Amino acid sequence: xxxxxxxxxxxxxxxxxxxxxxxxxxxxxxxxxxxxxxxxxxxxxxxxxxxxxxxxxxxxxxxxxxxxxxxxxxxxxxxxxxxxxxxxxxxxxxxxxxxxxxxxxxxxxxxxxxxxxxxxxxxxxxxxxxxxxxxxxxxxxxxxxxxxxxxxxxxxxxxxxxxxxxxxxxxxxxxxxxxxxxxxxxxxxxxxxxxxxxxxxxxxxxxxxxxxxxxxxxxxxxxxxxxxxxxxxxxxxxxxxxxxxxxxxxxxxxxxxxxxxxxxxxxxxxxxxxxxxxxxxxxxxxxxxxxxxxxxxxxxxxxxxxxxxxxxxxxxxxxxxxxxxxxxxxxxxxxxxxxxxxxxxxxxxxxxxxxxxxxxxxxxxxxxxxxxxxxxxxxxxxxxxxxxxxxxxxxxxxxxxxxxxxxxxxxxxxxxxxxxxxxxxxxxxxxxxxxxxxxxxxxxxxxxxxxxxxxxxxxxxxxxxxxxxxxxxxxxxxxxxxxxxxxxxxxxxxxxxxxxxxxxxxxxxxxxxxxxxxxxxxxxxxxxxxxx
Ligand SMILES: C[S@@+](CC[C@H](N)C(=O)[O-])C[C@H]1O[C@@H](n2cnc3c(N)ncnc32)[C@H](O)[C@@H]1O
Numbered sequence: 032x033x034x035x036x037x038x039x040x041x042x043x044x045x046x047x048x049x050x051x052x053x054x055x056x057x058x059x060x061x062x063x064x065x066x067x068x069x070x071x072x073x074x075x076x077x078x079x080x081x082x083x084x085x086x087x088x089x090x091x092x093x094x095x096x097x098x099x100x101x102x103x104x105x106x107x108x109x110x111x112x113x114x115x116x117x118x119x120x121x122x123x124x125x126x127x128x129x130x131x132x133x134x135x136x137x138x139x140x141x142x143x144x145x146x147x148x149x150x151x152x153x154x155x156x157x158x159x160x161x162x163x164x165x166x167x168x169x170x171x172x173x174x175x176x177x178x179x180x181x182x183x184x185x186x187x188x189x190x191x192x193x194x195x196x197x198x199x200x201x202x203x204x205x206x207x208x209x210x211x212x213x214x215x216x217x218x219x220x221x222x223x224x225x226x227x228x229x230x231x232x233x234x235x236x237x238x239x240x241x242x243x244x245x246x247x248x249x250x251x252x253x254x255x256x257x258x259x260x261x262x263x264x265x266x267x268x269x270x271x272x273x274x275x276x277x278x279x280x281x282x283x284x285x286x287x288x289x290x291x292x293x294x295x296x297x298x299x300x301x302x303x304x305x306x307x308x309x310x311x312x313x314x315x316x317x318x319x320x321x322x323x324x325x326x327x328x329x330x331x332x333x334x335x336x337x338x339x340x341x342x343x344x345x346x347x348x349x350x351x352x353x354x355x356x357x358x359x360x361x362x363x364x365x366x367x368x369x370x371x372x373x374x375x376x377x378x379x380x381x382x383x384x385x386x387x388x389x390x391x392x393x394x395x396x397x398x399x400x401x402x403x404x405x406x407x408x409x410x411x412x413x414x415x416x417x418x419x420x421x422x423x424x425x426x427x428x429x430x431x432x433x434x435x436x437x438x439x440x441x442x443x444x445x446x447x448x449x450x451x452x453x454x455x456x457x458x459x460x461x462x463x464x465x466x467x468x469x470x471x472x473x474x475x476x477x478x479x480x481x482x483x484x485x486x487x488x489x490x491x492x493x494x495x496x497x498x499x500x501x502x503x504x505x506x507x508x509x510x511x512x513x514x515x516x517x518x519x520x521x522x523x524x525x526x527x528x529x530x531x532x533x534x535x536x537x538x539x540x541x542x543x544x545x546x547x548x549x550x551x552x553x554x555x556x557x558x559x560x561x562x563x
Pocket of ligand 1: 137139140141142172173174175176177178179193194195196199413414415416445446447448449455456474475476477
């Protein structure tokens, strides 16, 4: 990046820059968004600590180079019929992961704004009719992490979810359940105290403090922030070579400390997920906390604490920060971290994440508690191709079962799995292992492990059509089915036909940056199906 000479009025504080950028872009830009640009070397920071400025012209130049260009690029690749309104790019990440939507990671969820758009009662140039109204019942036969259920509740619509993965139904029900916040607060506090006591006679806390001190000194020397990332961006440093060199340079410090504090790294017997992916000390803590949770009496408190523990242990797997989503090999020593541009370390204790996530979860369930409507949502575990809805509901909530039987279901809002894309059980292997939930991988429709060959596609078509046929038994007349899919293989016309439905409309939407790494242009279609 070339330094330029600026007009005096060109310098803005981070706060002023966020106000200016919000106006310029017509969307909410926060000071942390600006700080992100500075930290990642996209724009310069001027002035000293506590007195930081950025340049307005530099910021404008950055936005010009990016905004607009993205829409142009997407339409070039995916066609002019792309409906940019459905990109929801005016929403910040905090909004797309609002309240309970961020209680637990889940690969493959859609954003709440997309659900809202289709199930609420507004119309616009693209959505010319209202599909569902207050008091209706909708169903999501591929419920995943429960996004549809939560938004249905906010909008005063009853909803049923179904998922084949027990853990996914568990996440969904945790999101939608009501809690005695005082009880959750009390129990998390007690468990945190016991965990701290458990750690007080272990060597890991002191080992980690020492290791962090050493790392701080080392990283400040060799990876000063944000200068280092700036240099990498400008290709003044060969990041891979430099990172490897420094990783090697730090290793003796790490080994010395491991010996000094008698730290046990990985278990020798590594058959199951927990033994393979957790350092010995971490696994002991996980088992200690889970032992405490198991003894709780209030079942909703117990469930939400299990969810917090699951979120915690997901963050504590012995992997590099950039491989959190796709585990490669367990890591047992310090390493050069591409994501943070410095030497990082694996975790030796769950305490920090446990405390962070308990606080965050309690805030999120309290926030959602303020928005709840008095409607019913529930997620069932089962195979949507054959589940008997009424029988299952009767076991759990007789009153709701009667309502469903009498009023019937008004339609579907769902994103089915796609052919050979994700293994929905495997992504939460740690939770299945810890909680001993039963896995039913073989009943997943279109899992990654079955590939994308002809046989996989045929069985996918049969599977989704069978689900729609099964759901149809419970539908009211004039139902609406809305399915979100990136139908790369053009399978949905055949699926609709087999299910005795017709596609009456297709909404094509851009999907912006699904993950940090994935900046490619990608779109999906919301198929609107009705009875033939
Ligand atoms: C794309 S995800 C849904 C994500 C969801 N919309 C969300 O926001 O979290 C598809 C889901 O379908 C589930 N699934 C796959 N086969 C199924 C089956 N036979 N019956 C019910 N659910 C199934 C998977 O477990 C997965 O959670």
